[in-house]
Amino acid sequence: MYAILDIETTGGQFNEEGITEIAIYKFDGHEIVDQFISLVNPEIPIQPFVVKLTGINNAMLQTAPKFFEVAKRIIEMTNDCVLVAHNADFDYRILQTEFRRLGYDFNTKTLCTVELSKKLMPEQLSHSLGKLVRALGIPMADRHRASGDAMATVKLFKMLLDKDLEKTIITDLIKAAVQKGIAPNLLEIVESVPSRTGVYYIHNKEGKIIFIGRSKNIKKRVNQHFTGITRSAKKIQAEVFTVTFEETGSELIALLKETEEIKINRPIYNRMSRKSNYSWSIYSEKDTNGYLNLKLEKADGRKKEILSYVNIQEGKHALSLITSDFKLCQKLTGLYTSKTCCYQQTINECDGACIGSIPAVEYNERVADFIAQSSFENKSMVIVEKGRTINERSAVLVENGVYKGYTFYDLNYQITKIEILKNIIIPMQNNRDTRNIIQGHIRKNKGFKIINF
Template sequence: MYAILDIETTGGQFNEEGITEIAIYKFDGHEIVDQFISLVNPEIPIQPFVVKLTGINNAMLRSAPKFFEVAKRIIEMTNDCVLVAHNADFDYRILRTEFRRLGYDFNIKTLCTVELSKRLLPEQTSHSLGKLVRALGIPMADRHRASGDAMATVKLFKMLLDKDLDKEIVKELIKFEVKKGIAPKLMDIVENLPSKTGIYYIHKENGGIIFIGKSRNIKKRVNQHFTGITKSAKKIQNEVFTVTYEETGSELIALLKESQEVKIHRPIYNRMSPKSNFSWAVYVEKDANGYLNLKLQKADGRKKEVKSYTSLQEGKDALFRISSHYHLCQKLTGLYETKTHCFQHTINECDGACVEKIAPEQYNLRVQAFIENNIFDNKTLAILDRGRTISERSAILIENGVYKGYAFYDLNYQINNIEILRNIITPMQSNRDTRNSIQSYIRKSKTIKIINF
């Protein structure tokens, strides 16, 4: 659990500042579960430049509670949490100073989003909160007020969790929980998981990941691991300490993340899982008469494929649909073996490419249309899909045919500028598996929207 906060102060001499406003959002890594926002009477004057910056003046604070009156609530909000702030050293120092005046030693583990952003967003020219949120398209209200800055930090931290592909932030939290002696039972773990689409990580006690999976119902899938009787399920049940997860909304993002995360972390029990791959592919070859033929063959990484499939039957079924949609000859797509014309020509559903009744140039235009619609080469586009909440959407960026990564954005924020999208994406690896997964999802999904840049 994280306590994400921001503090406004009076300004003044080092360690003599007083708190004028505090906002704390309790964040479980996915959503805000509690909050505390309050003006605070510092009992000392506010510096004029601070009044100008924040809009908080001495008159506003006369009837506000003093720090000792809100101290208990602050301890309740931060207890058993990691404190997260933008420039955490400052906020932590101010809190410790205020508690020290009350004779209490306030001690808590901290995380600084400035340091995290420098590590996870090195391409950004500035790591100040205002400039970062503008560059990343994070909506922000009430700048230089505690609630506005703390909420912006929540949204920034959520994005940094997505960008942390090595899971260092989550692993550190698990180690923190181990120190506290928290060891949830399997039933408790399942109870706290969502019945939503996303990716899940099964951790052992030192925070290491032993299995990664994706599902349209995370709770149901993890429960299957915990009630399974297979050899790998039993091992997972014996070794699991906790399960973390990331909601994705989009099934495609879950699929792409699972593929990459397994390659990065190489969890021991993923190696025991059955592998699904795209072992059949469609290739284009020109025959002796100049006609472009579609060939469904075993996948060959040395050749350029147009589409790929997990089985021969899936490939054949797809070719029948492709032949019908693009008015292609079944003989030239390998679906009808004959030395003369195809059967479709007999019933007037093929215009005779199989017996050279139409020119190769005329027929090949239809084949090229199929290729253009199903290959990413040189295309720059964004695939827009469901987000994690009703007020959010997801975007997958493909640039010059290469999968660049994914992002989540607020519905009020229109993705029509590729520069903004480049700023907010979580970078991902592009390979044959990702390309095939994206193409397969585009074929099947009815929820996506595609924007061409």
């Protein structure tokens, strides 16, 4: 659990400042579960430049509660949480100073979004909160007020969690839980995960990820791990300490995240499971008569594939649909073996490419149409689908035929402005697996739209 906060102060001498406003959002890594926002009477005057910056003046604070009156609520909000703030050293120091005045030793683990953004978004020119949220298209209200700055920090932190593909933030959180003796049992773990689409991570006591999976129903799939009787399931049950998850809403992003993060984190029990490897591919080859033939063959990295499939059955089914949709010849797509014409030609459903009744140029145009529609080579597009919440959308970016990554967004201008889109994208590797995943998703042709640019 995280306590994401922002504090406004009176300004003045170091360690003599007083709090004028505080906002804390308790965040479980997915959503806000509690919040506390209050003006605070610092009992000392506010510096004039601070009044101009924040709009908070001495008159506004006369009837506000003093720090000792809100101290208990602050403890409740931050207890057993990691304190997150933009420039966390400042906010943490101010809180410690105020609690010290009350004779209370306030100590907790902190995370600074300035440092995190420098590590995970090194391409950004500035890591100040105002400039960073503008560059990322994060909507911000009440700048230099505690609630506005804290909410912007929540949204920034969500992006940083998404960009942390090595899961160092989550791992550190789990290590802190181990030190405090928090050890959930298997039933509690299952109850803590949602029945939604996303990626889940099974961790051991060191916080290390031992398995990564994805599912349309995370709770159901995790429960299967914990009730399974296979050798790998038993090993996972013996080592699991906790399960974390990331909702995606989109099955496409869940597939892409799982593929990428298994390669980055190399969980030990993923190596034991059989992974889809797109072992069959469709290739085109010109025959001696000049006709382009389509062939379903074992994948060969030396040849340029058009589409790939997990197994031969899936490939044959797809090739049959392709033959029908593009009015191709069954003999020239390898679906019908004959020394003469194909069966479809005998019932007048093939225009005779198999016996040379139509020019090769005319037939090859139809094959070329199929290849052009099936490949996103040299295309630039955004695949837009539902997101993790009702107001959110997801986007997968392909630029000049290269898969760049994915993101989630709330506002349309975040994807219509390409410079903002590139700032908020979680970068991913472009490889054969990701291309096949995206091509396979596009072939389904439902539940998404494509924006070309």
